[in-house]
Amino acid sequence: MFEIFYTVGRGYWWHLKAGNAEVLCHSEMYASKQGAQNGIDAVKRIAPGAPVYDRT
Template sequence: MFEIFRAKGGGYFWHLKAGNGEKLCHSEVYTTKQAAQAGIEAVKRIAPGAPVYDRA
């Protein structure tokens, strides 16, 4: 699930959480809530087809 938060210094950011509640990743701070929501939509759209590069 995605959760949107208000940043202390202003703006908004989101966390992507697993089913067990563990935070998987977080976003940058966006200036508006709408921009944060657009970031979530971009991740939803792009992530399923994103390649994985093993650089280990």
């Protein structure tokens, strides 16, 4: 699930959480809530087809 947060003077950001509530990733800071939502929408659109590169 995605969660949107707000901090006064800094802006909005989001977390992507797993089913066990562990934070998988977080976003950059956005000036507006709509910007944060647009970031979530972009991840939802791009992530299903994102390749995985093993750099080990």
